[in-house]
Structures are given as structure tokens and as C-alpha cells.
Amino acid sequence: MELSYLGEDLSGTITRDGQLFILGNMVAEVDNTVWITIDGRRQQAHVALSKDAWWVHFAGHTIRLDIVEAGFTASDSGGGLTAPMPGKVLEVLVKTGQNVTEGQALLVLEAMKMEHRILAPKDGEITAIHFNTGDQVTGGALLLDLQTE
Amino acid sequence: MLKRVLIANRGEIACRIIRACKEAGIESVAIHAANDSGALFTELADIVVELEGNTIAETYLNSEQIITIAKDVEADSIHPGYGFLSERAEFATAVIESDLIWIGPSPQAIIEMGDKMTARRTMRAAEVPVIPGEEVEGGIEEIIAAAAKVGYPLLLKASAGGGGKGMRAVHSPEDVREAAEGAMREALNSFGDDRVYVERLLSGSRHIEIQILADSHGNTIHLGERECSIQRRHQKVFEESPSVALEPDLRQQMGDAAIAAAEAVSFVGAGTVEFLLTPQGEFFFLEMNTRIQVEHPVTELVTGVDLVREQLRIAAGEEMSCEELQMRGHAIEVRLYAEDPSNNFLPAIGDLLTFIAPQGPGIRLDTGVRQGDAVTPDYDPMLAKLIVWAPSRQEALQRLARALDEFVILGCTTNIRFLRELCDHPDVIDGWTTTDMIERLWPDGWTPDMTGRILEVAYLAANAAEASGYGRKGKQSIIGNSSELETPFATLSRRYP
DSSP, X not given: OEEEEOSTTOOEEEEEXXXXXXXXXXXXXXXXXXXXXXXXXXXXXXXXXXXXXXXXXXXXXXXXEEEOOTTOOOOOSSEEEEOSSSEEEEXXXXXXXXXXXXXXXXXXXXXXXXXXXXXXXXXXXXXXXXXXXXXXXXXXXXXXXXXXX | OOOEEEEOOOHHHHHHHHHHHHHHTOEEEEEXXXXXXXXXHHHXXXXXXXXXXSSTTTTTTOHHHHHHHHHHTTOXXXXXXXXXXXXXXXXXXXXXXXXXXXXXSOHHHHHHHHSHHHHHHHHHHTXXXXXXXXXXXXXXXXXXXXXXXXXXXXXXXXXXXXXXXXXXXEOSGGGHXXXXXXXXXXXXXXXXXXXXXXXXXXXXXXXXXXXXXXXXXXXXXXEEXXXXXXXXXXXXXXXXXXXXXXXXXXXXXXXXXXXXXXXXXXXXXXXXXXXXXXXXXXXXXXXXXXXXXXXHHHHHHHHOOOHHXXXXXXXXXXXXXXXXXXXXXXXXXXXXXXXXXXXXXXXXXXXXXXXXXXXXXTEEEEESOOTTOEEOTTSOOEEEEEEEEESXXXXXXXXXXXXXXXXXXXXXXXXXXXXXXXXXXXXXXXXXXXXTHHHHHOTTOOXXXXXXXXXXXXXXXXXXXXXXXXXXXXXXXXXTSOSSOOOOGGGEEEEOO
């Protein structure tokens, strides 16, 4: 997706999949709302900035746009398996060097009083385990390394 | 009349009870853990006491400390809300033995209903139909043997259980050992009791529950049903009254069965008898909850009865004030959770940067949070209950859809959009709701329908806000000052809350 602006009034155009969308005039007000005129109709969006993302509410939808700092690239091809949220490791179900298949449970995490299973996203080999049973983990902590083919 | 009620709970239900106390001219005492200081319920209460300790066991589950505080502040009664100590008979006993009024049923009734295996036996004796299954005395091997007798698919349930904890659906014998171990472990962690029993899984059934009120003057009445069929992993998501599945005849039969269940344990107070209703129209006792329930507002809106106020009256030894059952219109409650429905409903955390609740006719919001609060992993991820009332079911769904569209929560991922799409689903509109419908409709998980220009607008709005300097302290607006507007678009990546 490519985006560009036309000038001071923040009119916007967006190109997606080769198609051009013109989204009309947009006025960013000082508070947490943005008014957008689309096809002659004025509509309101709510915005808020958290530490690492812009949050937008528009037409009943909430969209979170993560701000990716320059120099950091998020990798989604194999690699590490991270804790989706803070919690405690209840059980480690695999060993280093073990071959696992897609969907296999690797580790059980307890968070918010519920058990969550961390599953293998692909077939591969466990090359490292970073926590033991009973350890507390923070959200985003790297739990294990999975080497995929 | 009660004079000063200590609320042994937190969050939205503490707020609900404090408000009922205020309306009744009763003083309220809030107790809270250190990590709840400044929470909404502590601001509403007349007297606030901080609990010592860090864990839930040391704070909200610490009956000794709670009773000591109640005596210290000269409270005359304790309301347990739901969850926490609400169904702990030993707590109820300790409260009563400390010369305090327990706002709930007798410890004996809690014991007889609280242990699911005991309840099944009591109900059989009272001729209330129970789900085919096996009570299990023993450990893992006995559970596996009982499972073979009941047949598959089946449900493993913690005898001390509730809220879907310690529960597992098992579809084939290969999975039973691992599932039983998981259920036992979760039961042990959640309830300190790892006994698990086996029930046949009645798929395609509806979850119907009957609200009961009973006073100490011998009156036991039912207040109609709530249908709570739309569930996810046995957690209720969407609750309504009346149910499209109940004709007056069936309502009468189930109401009578619920009254019989309550009377079998000499129940006094507000309680709920849960049933499964099969597609063939047979109903089976599931369990009785001997407390006020999360979804009680649904009944309040269609019957006009203030259930918490009645609890306060009944606990004081007065007669309940309700008339014979009258149901009017239709009410629906949805539970807003801090969770990510597009990522297997994983609980979410974050700051409530924006929290704008819907308003207008027929809308009720029960919540314990407001803008600026943080959602932490310390407690249950339920943020709020949104309840709507309208003259008909169709209008109630329309009102709910409108209210969910208006609801703005930014800074923490929620299930609002998921609930909103439920309102439009043909099966929900037709009232064709079953306890397995979420898994049936979205077997591969749910993602939001983003047709239209939602995403484009989101990028533009975020960029406009960024460019205007909004939200960034000390950063000047760059509007109108550059021909090459720096756009952060290339550095934004999308996620679906």
C-alpha cells in the first residue's frame, strides 16, 4: 500500500493493489478526533497514541497500527516463539533438539488464570528453550527457538 | 434494615452493589488490594480499606483478614458478589459465626449445590432431571474408566468448578488422559480440589437458566429465564431474556423445576438454576449458582426487579418485594473482554486511553473501569457489561448493534467488533443459538470483515494525527510547514484488534 498527501489540508490519496482511492478532505482537530469527508459525507474517527501504536476507531471498527521503529524488522518466518502476554510457565512439553510437527503443543503458559498452549507454527526442530517450569515471563519474551526447514 | 455492608469483591460487581446500597440508604465498605487502589469501586464506597498482601489468596480470598476488617469498621453484613468467596461455604460460616449477616444462602445450601457431584445426587433425589453422566470418586484411572462408560463426545468437569475452569470437551478416547490431567491440574490451581467427573456432551443444546429469589418467609419464586447459549470455551458471551426457545408452557415447567431445586436445599436469597435444553425439548439440570450472577441485569431489565436490592432486603430478614412474574420486552447483555478475538481470543492488556461508552434509550453499562485505567493481567479480563432493552428481540439487536458501533475503546484490544458482527449473523437474528455456535461458525478463528475503506481511513487518520503533532508532547505541528510531509505510513503495520 502506498500513501501520499496532497497538501496542507491533508487531503489523502491511497493506492492499494493498483487502485487509487481519493479520500477527500480530512481535518485533524486538536482533541482525539479526526473528521474525514468521504463522498461528501463528514465522518468522525477517534484516535489515540499509545507507546508503540496508533489506535483508530472508525465506523464501529478499531484498528491498531503498530509503529515500527527504523532499523527494527519484525520477522514472521520461523525463528522465536514469544509469550503472547505476561504469565507463568506451567509446563515445558518439549526438549532441546526435539523435532516437532506443526500444531504440536510446545509449552503451557498460565496467564489471567487460564492455561494457554504455545503451538508449533511449522514443522521443525527445537534449538533452544529459554525458560523452565515455574518461571515468570513477560509479554513478548522469547520462549523457545524453532528451526524450520 | 442493614446499616453498613462490606463488599468482599472488586470491579464492576462491587460498583453495582455499592450503588444498590446507596439507593437503599445503606453505607458501603470497599476493600481492595494495593494494585486496585484508585479503582472506580474504591471511589464510590463510603469507607475504603486496603487489604494487606500481594496475591489474590492473600487479599480478596483472605477470609480472615476480610472479617477482621468488617468488625473493625463496624459493618453489620458482607456481600460477596460473584466469584472470589461468593460460593465458599466456610467463608459464609465464618461470617455468620462472627455475628455478621451473610448476604447469600446458608452455608449448607452452598455446600450442597457448590460441589457439582453432590448437587447431581441431590437433584436426582428431588426428581429434577440431570445430564447423563458419572460421578467419579478417585483419580485419573477412575476418570478414564467413567469416560468409557459415558461414551464420547463427553465433558470432563471439575466438581468444585465454575467459569469453564477445569473443564474439557473430549471427542475421542485417545485424548482423554491428557484432557483429564489438564482438567485436574486447572481445577487444583483454581479451586484447590482436583476432583473431576464426567458428563455426556449434549451438542446443539441451549443453555437456559432460571433466576430464583427466595426469602426467609417461605416465598420462593422464579423470575423467568436467561438464555446464555452463545459461549466460547464455556464462558458466556451473549445473554438474553426471554429465550426464543421457550413457550409459556415450557417456561412454567422449567420454572417449577428450578423452584424444586432451590427448595431441595432450603435456598434463601438470589440464585440461578442452569439447564441444558436439547433440540428435542428435553431439559437437564446443569448446576445451581448460589450467588448473584454476572448476567443478572438481563432479568432486571425484563422483569423490573432490582435483584441486588432484593438480596439486601432478604438478608435483613424482610419479605421480598416482588410481585408475580411479569416479563416485558427483550433484554440482551454482552460481555466486553480485553481480548483479541482474531488471535484465538487471547487476553489483552493495555491502557484505556479512550473509553467512550454508548448512551441513549434502553442502554445500561455496568463497568468497574473508566478512561485512564490500565488493564493488567492481575484479574479477569472482563471490562464491562453492556445491556440493552427494547420492546422486541429484533429491536434489541438493532439497539445493541448501534451501541457497539458507538463504543470507543482505544489502547487495549477488545472483543467489541466480534460482538458487533454477532448482532448481524443470520443465526443470531433467527435466535438459532447453541452453546457450540462460535466454534461452528468460525472453526478456523474469527477475523473482522473490513470491507469498505476502513483500513484506508485508519491509516489516514493516524497519519493526520501524527502530522498534527497530536499525542506527541513537545513535537510541533508540521501541518502547513513543509512541502515534503513526512509520513509515518511506511512504518505502520496493521493489527486487527
